[in-house]
Amino acid sequence: MFRTEGIEMAERLRCELVSQETVYDLVYKLAEEIRASDYHPDLVVAISRGGFTPARVLCDVLGLFNLTSIRVVHYSKAAVHEQQAFVKYPLCMDVAGQRILLVDDVNDTGDTLKIARSHLESLGPTEVRIAVLHEKSCSPVRAEYVAESLDKWHWLIYPWAVVEDVGGFLLEMTPPSADSDQAADWLLNTYGLRLPEDQLSHLLSLIRKRVE
Structure with missing residues (x-):
């Protein structure tokens, strides 16, 4: 076990299975939140691997074309937590003065987002904002854009x-x-x-x- x-x-x-239809509905909600906030990202950064699909669909909905990724290692397999998150594959490009949108599927412990935001901010962008499909109330880190908040913890x-x-x-x-x-x-x-x-x-x- x-x-x-x-x-x-x-x-x-x-556990809860999240359907493909639900994913698209959540991404559309994120897009509306981002539009309403008048935030215009110069670059979308997906957190590998869970952020790949949400970030790509979000780019499609918002009409954004600059998409890349970073890899933060945190979970070794389903529900197994390693001791410390770290950036395994960093962002290797000049983002000084750019507005960045960081995208992941879920904000669980907050460790991944904390590490990822810190890494991106160290590169000198104008601003880094975070968008997630789901955010759990137990996380000490808060994303700027959340499609659905969860009060009761379960594995998605x-x-x-x-x-x-x-x-x-x-x-x-x-x-x-x-x-x-x-x-x-x-x-x-x-x-x-x-x-x-x-x-x-x-x-x-x-x-x-x-x-x-």
Whole structure:
């Protein structure tokens, strides 16, 4: 099982699948917030990897073309927290005097955004503002643009992380199961997670190929 501070994650972790449709709805909300604030970014910086899709769609909605990314290492696999976040792949370009919009999928502990903002501000931009799809109330760091605020903590699984996150959960089954019904029951009972039948079948097939 996943462990945090000696507590088995399966004993208290609950998950929510975020649909592709929901992602687009949240990005549109972010775009409206940004327009209403009269902020005009010169550069959009996605936090790799969760910020890639939101940042790209946000650029499309806002008509922005300057998009790049940085990589902040924080979570090694679903719900497993490493001791310290750090910038693994920094921004290697001149952004002095520019207005930057930093984009990620979720503001959870705030560590990622804190490290990322500090890194970008050290490069001398005019301003750095943050946009996220979800922000959890437990985070000590606040983004300027938030599509949805969450008061109750739970693990969010976005469309771009289903294989990584749910696949990681399934590999923790004891013993591992290739049976769709058994896996579905285990995910529901352990994580409160219900996957479409065809998606779960594809996922189990991928896992079998990886462990063979």
